[in-house]
Amino acid sequence: MDLAVLGIQEPDPTPSLFSHDSVYDGREQLNCFITHTNENTHRIVLASLVHSSLLATEPLGKSSGHCPTLEEMVVRHGKEWQHRVFLQLEGRAAQEFHLQGVPTALPLPVQEQMVRSMKGLEGCEITTPGYAVEYAYLSPLQLNVFLEHRSIKGLFFAGQVAGSNGYEEAAALGLTAGINAALRARGKEMLVLDRTQAYIGVLVDDFTRKEQKEPYRMLTSRDEYRLALRHDNADRQLAEIGHKLGLISREQVGRIKEKHTRVTFQHEICTEESRELR
Ligand SMILES: Cc1cc2nc3c(=O)[nH]c(=O)nc-3n(C[C@H](O)[C@H](O)[C@H](O)COP(=O)(O)OP(=O)(O)OC[C@H]3O[C@@H](n4cnc5c(N)ncnc54)[C@H](O)[C@@H]3O)c2cc1C
Known part of the structure; x- marks a missing residue:
């Protein structure tokens, strides 16, 4: 090369x-x-x-x-x-x-x-060829919003076998299904994030209620709250929920809150200064 x-x-x-x-x-x-x-x-x-x-x-x-x-x-x-x-x-x-x-x-x-035939690759060797992937999956419409099978209680699905495609999709669905399997085993109320709270909420809602023509990919355009849901504020949206579930410590929640207090403070300064400039 x-x-x-x-x-x-x-x-x-x-x-x-x-x-x-x-x-x-x-x-x-x-x-x-x-x-x-x-x-x-x-x-x-x-x-x-x-x-x-x-x-x-x-x-x-x-x-x-x-x-x-x-x-x-x-x-x-x-x-x-x-x-x-x-x-x-x-x-x-x-x-x-x-x-x-x-x-x-x-x-x-x-x-x-x-x-x-591509520039710079005229002399290259292929060591691992590309290959086509074909796989079967469940219809996610068989799952409820907890990612539990609608007719087989206690059986949870996530990821590609459930009809999604992608690393983040598999991780988000796996986290949700895992949390709910643990909550179900403990007899506790299960977790549903709604569309206003998290991309996971949009993913699970679309996934389990709307018929998909092809494996589901999470796209920002699918989310009607995308101006409000961002990677820089997902921690603020979900910290308390994560703590209640035992997934993050009180110290982690404290650090997240402290960060967002600083963000709000800086935001107020910027707003004030832009008002003065007008
Ligand atoms: C070539 C390729 C490139 C890709 N590129 C991207 C990309 O750039 N970005 C992206 O977001 N996504 C990409 N994807 C899609 C993404 O990799 C998958 O959608 C995602 O990894 C699925 O995760 P999963 O955990 O559901 O399944 P998998 O990652 O397939 O995990 C399933 C696991 O179960 C194991 N298993 C199977 N049967 C059994 C059994 N009977 N007992 C025990 N274990 C078992 C398997 O060995 C495997 O480890 C790509 C996929 C491929 C094939």
């Missing part, structure tokens, strides 16, 4: 961490590199469509909208278009790069031609 001719995507100067309680350890972040598909790549894809294992199940261009394959994108957008591909090093000591942006169900010899 010729990294010198590729575009560079620099990391965030300060990475965002999953938990407000986590502290960035200052570890050096790595660059990603950028290349693009081109007309030649798309010609190779179009000439090989008949070999796509997706053809066996779905008409091309009609499967999951969230993770389309390159062949679906080429069918949709044609030859004269380019698609950005990120090259992510597999690890600090790794020699291999993951190509993000070229999911495919085409066979290995076609993948080799496709990848080598």
Whole structure:
């Protein structure tokens, strides 16, 4: 691979961490590199469509909208278009790069031609080919708002097997189902977050009440309260609930409250100063 001719995507100067309680350890972040598909790549894809294992199940261009394959994108957008591909090093000591942006169900010899048609990748070797994933899942309409099966009490579902797709979706549903399984076992009132409180509320509500045509992905556009629900205030919205459930300590709640007191104070100063400027 010729990294010198590729575009560079620099990391965030300060990475965002999953938990407000986590502290960035200052570890050096790595660059990603950028290349693009081109007309030649798309010609190779179009000439090989008949070999796509997706053809066996779905008409091309009609499967999951969230993770389309390159062949679906080429069918949709044609030859004269380019698609950005990120090259992510597999690890600090790794020699291999993951190509993000070229999911495919085409066979290995076609993948080799496709990848080598991209700038900077002319001499690369594929060590782990892409592959199509097919799986079965329950209809989430079989679950109630506690993520418990409607007709089998005490059986809870979450994640991909329940009809979602994605890391955060699986984590959010798993947390909710786990909390409720524990509450059910203790004979306590179960947890339902509503749509005004958390994205989890929107996810569970959509998931268990509305028919989905494809595996459910949480998108900000699904949330009618998205101006109010943000990652910077989720801790304030949910701290007391988390403490009541025994998931976070009183000290953690105290730190969250103290942080938001400071935010409110700064907000008041800004409001005051902008009033004076007018
Ligand atoms: C190639 C690929 C790329 C993806 N990229 C992204 C991405 O960039 N962003 C994103 O948000 N999502 C992505 N996803 C989707 C995401 O990975 C899944 O939706 C999510 O991991 C599902 O989590 P889960 O816990 O429900 O299931 P899984 O992560 O599949 O966990 C199920 C676990 O159950 C175990 N298991 C199965 N049967 C048994 C058994 N009988 N006994 C005990 N254990 C068992 C399995 O080994 C597995 O560890 C990607 C998926 C794939 C395949």
